[in-house]
Amino acid sequence: MFIGHFGVGLAGKAATKKVSLGTLFMAAQWVDLVWPVLLLFGIERVQIDPGNTAFTPLNFVYYPFTHSLVGVLIWAVLFAAVYYFIKKNLKVSVFLGLLVISHWLLDLVVHRPDLPLTLSNEHMVGFGLWNNVLLTIIVEGLIFFAGVIIYTKVTRANDKIGKYGTFGLIVFLIIVYIMNITGPPPDNTMAIAIVGNAQWLIVAWAYWIDRHRS
Numbered sequence: 001m002f003i004g005h006f007g008v009g010l011a012g013k014a015a016t017k018k019v020s021l022g023t024l025f026m027a028a029q030w031v032d033l034v035w036p037v038l039l040l041f042g043i044e045r046v047q048i049d050p051g052n053t054a055f056t057p058l059n060f061v062y063y064p065f066t067h068s069l070v071g072v073l074i075w076a077v078l079f080a081a082v083y084y085f086i087k088k089n090l091k092v093s094v095f096l097g098l099l100v101i102s103h104w105l106l107d108l109v110v111h112r113p114d115l116p117l118t119l120s121n122e123h124m125v126g127f128g129l130w131n132n133v134l135l136t137i138i139v140e141g142l143i144f145f146a147g148v149i150i151y152t153k154v155t156r157a158n159d160k161i162g163k164y165g166t167f168g169l170i171v172f173l174i175i176v177y178i179m180n181i182t183g184p185p186p187d188n189t190m191a192i193a194i195v196g197n198a199q200w201l202i203v204a205w206a207y208w209i210d211r212h213r214s
């Protein structure tokens with residue numbers, strides 16, 4: 001799942017207006033931000049296997065540290081703890097931890113049974129919505145647009161950056177999503193890792209526009 005996670009981050013603004021959209025994005029997408037780093041180091045592995053599911057050519061062969069239930073729970077606690085250490089706000093810290101967990105729950109819906117429950121890569125789960133491209137786009141699209149509506153309702157642009165920067169970010173995410181679906185499979189694992197790490201630009205973009213909205 002891609003834009004669905006960002007949809008959850010956008011919607012999170014309704015719960016915690018003090019937190020920047022950049023932080024909300026980071027939490028909701030956290031394990032997919034760590035994953036490309038672990039791919040680079042060969043700690044987690046993915047294979048390019050067109051037809052693995054109808055929706056994605058990726059075969060997630062080994063990713064228990066970022067995408068097992070236990071792994072995600074550990075990341076959620078760490079994320080919340082670091083935020084608490086910096087900002088001393090328990091309520092927001094817990095909320096951000098829940099956002100980290102939301103990633104796994106959304107992935108659970110779309111992935112085929114390739115999400116392990118444990119760090120030892122056992123007990124695979126996944127409801128497999130990715131076997132149906134149209135349903136995937138509808139469900140993920142609805143989550144994303146619900147997030148866009150909520151974020152643009154609970155915040156207001158202070159200036160042109162707040163207005164057009166936000167519009168640009170939303171359009172950019174949709175374009176990346178469409179390219180993911182319609183584009184050719186990636187050449188190799190390294191390409192996946194590089195594109196994955198480029199997601200930090202989306203986080204930075206979110207921090208930028210959020211400072212121009214109130």
Ligand SMILES: [Zn+2]
Nearest residue numbers: 001031032107
């Ligand atoms: Zn994921």
